[in-house]
Amino acid sequence: MILPQEVNEFYLQKKSRFRDFLLKHGEKLLRSLESLIGEYSRIGNSTFFNSQDFSWVENVEANWMKIRDEMNQLLNQLDNIPNFQDISTDQVSITSDNRWKTYFFYAYGIKAEKNCQRCPETTRIIEQIPGMKTAFFSILLPHKHIPEHRGPYKGVVRYHLALKVPENKIDCKIRVDQDFRYWEEGKSLIFDDTFCHEVWNDTDEIRVILFLDFIRPMPFPLSLLNQVIIQLISWSPYVQSGKNNFVKWENKLG
Structure with a gap:
């Protein structure tokens, strides 16, 4: 007779082996697919893309003040909004201070329920975006520099909607390649965040954007393969750990 404790131990061993496999081979697999994704992408392989090529952008921009209003309410509790590395511990290599705050709605399709409830208009708008997988408010405090880095997977595309920009916007910028x-x-x-990119806020003001990743448009059957890979990433220890972290932080906001 198999005891519940033995079943649990067996499950934990399998989970540990799966984690080790992903950490060892996952990044290598993603990198090997990048040239294929870049070659067959329906939007090309540029650093930046024309926002007019995405029909949903018009609706998001038309509602940007609704999103900003909800964001402004959160800024009243800035100290209770986590730093990026508090949610995603892997980010400590590019940020370790308290000047990059993040308020998550989604992470690789995983929903932060309480955070979304606090911002119903923002949630309604982002949930209409085709292929939206990750979404959060990205808050850069004054004189924050994010050093050069690159995104983990070319199968998603990065989107920024500017909500609060310093008056001296020339000193608040992003470089992609x-x-x-x-x-x-x-x-x-x-833009494509798998190109090396870097961010500066060299001003005395806060910069806030709505930050999203959405599925890169691909022809079939690569579109299906891409969705499978994104789902596998969502099951990875990297994402699941982040999920547990933002659930903890959700309870700190009133």
């Missing part, structure tokens, strides 16, 4: 851009309130930036 060799291309620089500046945020403008109510406007969008869309």
Whole structure:
């Protein structure tokens, strides 16, 4: 007779082996697929993309003030909003201070229920975006620099909606490969975060954006393979650990 404790131990061993396998081979697999994704992507393989090529952007920008209003309410509790590395411990290599705050709605399709309930209009708007997988408010405090880094997977595309931009926007910028851009309130930036990129807020003001990842448009059957990989990533220890962390932080906000 198999005892419940033995079943539990067997499950934990399998889970540990799966984690070790993902950590060892997962990144290598994703990197091997990048050239294929870049070659067959329906939107090309650029650093930045034209926001007019995405029909849903118009609706998001038309509602940007509703999103900003909910964001402003959260800024009243800025000390209770976690740092990025508090949610995703892997980010400590690029940020270890308290000047990059993140308020998560989704992470690889996993919903932060309480956070979404506090911002119903923002949630309603982002849930209409085709292929949206990750979404959060990204808050850069004054004089924060995010050093050069790159995203983990080319099968998603990065989207920024500027909500609060310092008056001196020239000193608040992003570089993707060799291309620089500046945020403008109510406007969008869309780019491929697997190119090395870097961010500066060299001002005395806060910069806030709505930060999203959505599924990169691909032809079939690569579109199906891409969705499978994204689902596997959502099951990874990296994402599941982040989920547990943002659930803990949800309870700290009133």
